Amino acid sequence: MDLIIGHYNYWLVIIIMMAGFYTVISRGNLVKKIAGLNIFQVSVFMLYISIGNVKDGAVPIIEKGVTLYSNPLPHVLILTAIVVGVATTALGLALVVRIKEAYGTIEEDEIHNQDHSL
Amino acid sequence: MIDSIVNITLLSLLAILAFAIIRMRSLFAVIMLFAGFSFISAGLFVAMDAADVAFTEAAVGAGISTILMLATLALTYAPEVHKKEKLPGHKPWLPLAVVLITGGMLIYGTSDIPAFGDPNAPAQQHVAPYYLEKSLSETGVPNVVTAVLASYRGFDTLGEVTVIFTAGIAVLLLIGGRRKKTKNETTEGVNET
Structure with missing residues (x-):
């Protein structure tokens, strides 16, 4: 029972992570792949924030009379990661637009057919 | 609860x-x-x-x-x-197997992680208490996250700006300045299909 109460958060985050991973590796549409990649990414953020959480802790903004705060360090790392994540998403979507220009499709199977790869 | x-x-x-x-x-x-x-x-x-x-x-x-x-x-x-x-042309079994095995191994790995919200977990030791105790007197910012982001780990944020700058240049190189051609090609693609 202690194991479930202490770890349900991590388990659900991993299930969401795997849903994103499945979208990335099994779907052929490039826009959907990037949506899956973003789900994967957000679930990693949730894992970090879960690790930084302290039971009954407060938001880490210093205030008189509050002694217990959550860990601010994962928050800082994830703030950076969110912004970098959007930059990489933009780059991936730009590549999708270029692939559409070059091949006329954003379906992976049709791109493989045109290249005679696979 | x-x-x-x-x-x-x-x-x-x-x-x-x-x-x-x-x-x-x-x-x-x-x-x-x-x-x-x-x-x-x-x-x-x-x-x-x-x-x-x-x-x-x-x-x-x-x-x-x-x-x-x-x-x-x-x-x-x-x-x-x-x-x-x-719909993809292949069967979903191989990706499903990969995902289930990866997820199973990750869930097995969580058994070593300290319980959710544990105040004595290793992640809550070391540098985090220092930030919580000293950031107000050292930087004058009550929000610890801002203090760490802009002051203690300022170079990290500078690196982040570099990444965004690089990504912005790459996006511009990839699709900047070719809008007109893009539009023509997409309409052509429609006529073919």
């Missing part, structure tokens, strides 16, 4: 949305569900005491990412076409 209930509810909603995104074939619906996913995860970050992260996720994750995806959809599909993904 109430925290656990809120967490479980929000995480379950997120899991349902993630599976709906897998099932959904209309790309517009996928992007809208993803915006909802980002927004609910921002709510989860508030529930887990990460207010700054929640702001950023709501603005950047749910806002800018969604706009970028919608813009891509507008550039890659003609307006009158129903924007639907085609």
Whole structure:
């Protein structure tokens, strides 16, 4: 029972992570792949924030009379990661637009057919 | 207790949305569900005491990412076409097996992680108490996250700016200055199909 109460958060985050991973590796549409990649990414953020959480802790903004705060360090790392994540998403979507220009499709199977790869 | 209930509810909603995104074939619906996913995860970050992260996720994750995806959809599909993904030609068993094995190993790995919210976990030791005790007197900023981001780890933020700059240049090189050609080619693509 202690194991479930202490770890349900991590388990659900991993299930969401795997849903994103499945979208990335099994779907052929490039826009959907990037949506899956973003789900994967957000679930990693949730894992970090879960690790930084302290039971009954407060938001880490210093205030008189509050002694217990959550860990601010994962928050800082994830703030950076969110912004970098959007930059990489933009780059991936730009590549999708270029692939559409070059091949006329954003379906992976049709791109493989045109290249005679696979 | 109430925290656990809120967490479980929000995480379950997120899991349902993630599976709906897998099932959904209309790309517009996928992007809208993803915006909802980002927004609910921002709510989860508030529930887990990460207010700054929640702001950023709501603005950047749910806002800018969604706009970028919608813009891509507008550039890659003609307006009158129903924007639907085609089903992949292969069977789903291999990716499913990979995902189940990876997920199983990750869940097995969590048995070594300290319990959720444990104040004595290794992650809560070392440098985090120092930031909480000293940041107000050393930087004068009551928000510890801001103090660490802009002061203690300022170079980290500078590196982040470099990454965004590089990504911006790459996007410009990839699709900047060729808008007209893009439009012609997409209309041609429609005529062929």
